[in-house]
Amino acid sequence: MQTPEPLGGTRPTSRDVARTAGVSQATVSLVLGEKWRGRVSERTAETVRAAARDLGYRPNLAARNLRLGRTRTAMLVVPALTNEFFAHVYTGAAVAAARHGFGVVLYPSPDGVGPARDPFASAQAALDGVIASSMAADALKAFRGTDLPLVMLDSDPSDPGASAHLNIDVADGMRRVTEHLLGLGHRRFLHLASAVPSWTFDVRAAALADALRGAELRTVRSPLNVADAWTAAHAALDTREPRPTAVICDDDILAVGVLKVARRLGLRVPEDLSITGFDDLALATAVEPELTTVRLPAEEFGRRGMEALLAVLAGEPAPPVTLPVELVRRGSTGPAPAV
Amino acid sequence: MQTPEPLGGTRPTSRDVARTAGVSQATVSLVLGEKWRGRVSERTAETVRAAARDLGYRPNLAARNLRLGRTRTAMLVVPALTNEFFAHVYTGAAVAAARHGFGVVLYPSPDGVGPARDPFASAQAALDGVIASSMAADALKAFRGTDLPLVMLDSDPSDPGASAHLNIDVADGMRRVTEHLLGLGHRRFLHLASAVPSWTFDVRAAALADALRGAELRTVRSPLNVADAWTAAHAALDTREPRPTAVICDDDILAVGVLKVARRLGLRVPEDLSITGFDDLALATAVEPELTTVRLPAEEFGRRGMEALLAVLAGEPAPPVTLPVELVRRGSTGPAPAV
DNA sequence: CGCGTAACGTTATACGTAAAACCTCGGCCG
DNA sequence: CGGCCGAGGTTTTACGTATAACGTTACGCG
Structure with a gap:
């Protein structure tokens, strides 16, 4: 008035x-x-x-951020949100962040789409810290030289470049898969591995090789999408040599690709061929038969990653953590065919 | 020195x-x-x-933002990124944004998980504008009273509260679906509708009712997840009355639920039952038979949404736009069974 | 009585940037 | 020869906030 x-x-x-x-x-x-x-x-x-x-x-947040010298914002660096796994990781991180008054921004299109030459220029929000998956290695280079706190996901824990490490026990996952399949009588295996270079896939391959000593194991690498998986699996299965009786995939997406190939080749699953995946995405229960898979705690992964970052920012110690996995047995695995 | x-x-x-x-x-x-x-x-x-x-x-971005009074950051408000459709929308928006030096932040967990009482408090980035899906209506209330430019996705174009409107021609999608199914001889339909209140679903229902004058149509509402879709579809299909011969779903996720129910009930798809979806997600081609579905231009949706926002910010006019859809015919639809 | 001090505010300052307003010095033209 | 102008800078200011440092009472207490 x-x-x-x-x-x-x-x-x-x-x-x-x-x-x-x-x-x-x-x-x-x-x-x-x-x-x-x-x-x-x-x-x-x-x-x-x-x-x-x-x-x-x-x-005015900009003014507050300037005054305080921090932004309560973290950046999450992942390959692509269209991979459901990372959508869950994001959700976990965002929820944990919100609980502490933090926000989460995503690295601008690290999957190669779009320019995003300078991550800082595109993500206008100033950052307090970064959470990064080792699967986005190229994007990570942008943060070398930065003194931002960095929480690494799925990366070699002995890498000193990170403020904290958080991993998922995929080696144990592989051991359980092989234990399950060996128990069903399988002896000839195909490993459909991810072509994306990442520590987590190296660990899976090593654990698998270790657990399968004495059995027959072939490995094929493929990008993480259905089309390429299809091609790779087709080449590996459509053969006159003694066929593998079980296909172990690094990912549910790959596993679905194999499932389609098997159908195309007239192979029944699981009677003629057993298939396993990783992640336990929605895909895994959408297909018929449903996929036996190693369930990874995606959302917890994001949550704990954010919590680790918050700990680092608070000056508290953030010891490396490895999250447990769970083998989910479903219809895509069964007794090995008596050849 | x-x-x-x-x-x-x-x-x-x-x-x-x-x-x-x-x-x-x-x-x-x-x-x-x-x-x-x-x-x-x-x-x-x-x-x-x-x-x-x-x-x-x-x-220092905070200082720059303060000085310039704008942040080159937009917020995207969607129900959940774990729905692949919205992951694509985000990707499109983020790529378009990056091309113009903009960043995109997501509304903190609008799907109810987590607190996020005050969106501004959690997303510490100050905002230049908002792009919001009408499917996140409750979250939208937070922006009433704000004078932020607002681009509405999938919302009633006559709503004056928005700076711009962008829609997908789902009515045309429904018309094509019915045309396709009627052509195959189907006369008894079930519409498995989304329980999420949104203009886009109202439009679909109306278009469907309009196109199916004279044919038999029942409607069931279900949340957009496989488990609930399963229950809803089961109740609708496990009946002694003359069963519908075609199920039209608002969403591929619902359609997959129906597919599983059909299998459970011993119905062959498409011989006994035809099923259609919306979106054309990865799910649609993962299942067997693959889903006939209405492909929505998700990524373009996000891209155009961001472009509309940029236009508004530049003071240019942003006329309402409706994007076309495409009917993708696959194995889940076939001739109506001769009862 | 005198003084510490608690209660309640205010004044002043700094954060780092962008840009408006200003300064200085040659050169050129009328 | 005086004045104008442009090139190439510099000085200064403002953005909105958080907080340290500083006043001003009033009151309790030795």
Whole structure:
């Protein structure tokens, strides 16, 4: 009434709130920052809050970030959200972040689509830290030289470049898969491996080779998409040599590719061929038969990654962690055919 | 050598660059802002660039945002990234954004998980605008009262609350589906509709009812996940009354649920039952038979949404747009059984 | 009475950047 | 020869916030 409120496009600032509340800007900051215990009377505080409410005041985040020198924002670097696994990782990270008043931004299109030459230029948000999957190795180079705290997912724990390490026990996953298949009588295996270079896939291959000593094992590499998996699997299975009786895939997506190939070749699953995957995506239960797979705790992965980053930012220690996996037995595996 | 460079955790500022280059801070800003045509000599410019490179200078985004009053950041509000459709929407938006030096942040967990009471508090990045799916209606309320530019996806074009509207021609999709199925001889239909309230689903239902005048149509609503779809479809199909011969689903996820139910009930697809979906997700080609579905241009949806927002921000007009769809015929539809 | 001190605020400052306004010095033209 | 102009910078200011440092009462207490 007496004070002409700022109209139009200009948003009210803390100074505007101060003016209408009849106090200084500092007091507004104190009250709204919940830092006023014993510094401001309850009466004044209420006046300030009312004024802020009336004006529809929203603190300017850019100004706050500048003042505080931190942004409460973390960047998540993953290959692609269209891979359901990473969508879950993101969700876990975002929820954990929100619980602590943090936000999560994604590395701009690390899967090669689009320019994103300078990650800092595209993601305009300044960052407090980074959580990165080792599957996005090229994107990671952008953060070398930065002194940002870096939590590595699925990366060699002995790598000293990271502030913290978080892994999933995929070696154990491979051991359980082989144990399961060996118990069913299988002796000739095909490993359909990911062509994406990453520590986690190296570990899987090594664990598999180790667990399958004495059995027959071939390996084929393929990108993580159905079409390429199809081609790779087709080449490996359509042979006159004694065929593998079980295909172990690094990923459910690959496994579905194999399933389709098997159908095309007239092989029944699991009677003629057993198939296993990794991740336990929605795909795994959509197909028929449903996939036996190693369930990875994707959402927890994201959550713990964020928690590790928060710990680092708080100066607390963040010891390396390895999350357990679970073997989910479904219809795609069965007794080895008696050749 | 003579100037002790700032060491430790402190990042170099434009003033540090100025000092080592022997110029004023303003000059640094001019050169690095590419605004120096005719204002700074090429020799000086090179000196500045060299100094910036040596010091590893990175502009402070928070300061820049504060100064410029904009952040080159948009927020995307969608139900959940774990729905592949929205992962594609995000990708499209992010790529288009990056091309224009923009970043995209996601609304913090609008699917109900986590707190995220105040979207501004969690997403610390200040925003220039919002792109929102009508499927996240509750989250949208947070932006009422804000004068942020708002691009609505899949929302009633007559809604005046938005700065721009972008839709997908799902009515045409429904018409093509029914045309296809009627052509195959089907006369008894079941519509498995989404329980999520959204304009896009209202449009589909209306278009379907309109196209099926004279034929028999039942409707069942279900949340967009496989488990619930399973239950809903089971109840609708396990009946002694004359069974529908075709199930039209609002979504591939629902369609896969129906496919599993059919198998459970001993119905062959498509001999006994035809099934159609919407979206054309990876799921659609993973299952056997592959799904006949209406392909929605998800990535383009995100891209155009971002472009519309950019237009609004530039003060240009952003007329409402409706994107075309495509019917993809696959194995899940076939001639109606002769009852 | 005098002084510490608690209660309640205010004033002043800094964060790092972009850009408007200003300065200086030759050269050129009328 | 005086004034104007443009090239090539510099000085200064503002963005909105958080907080350290600083006042000003009033009151309790030795």
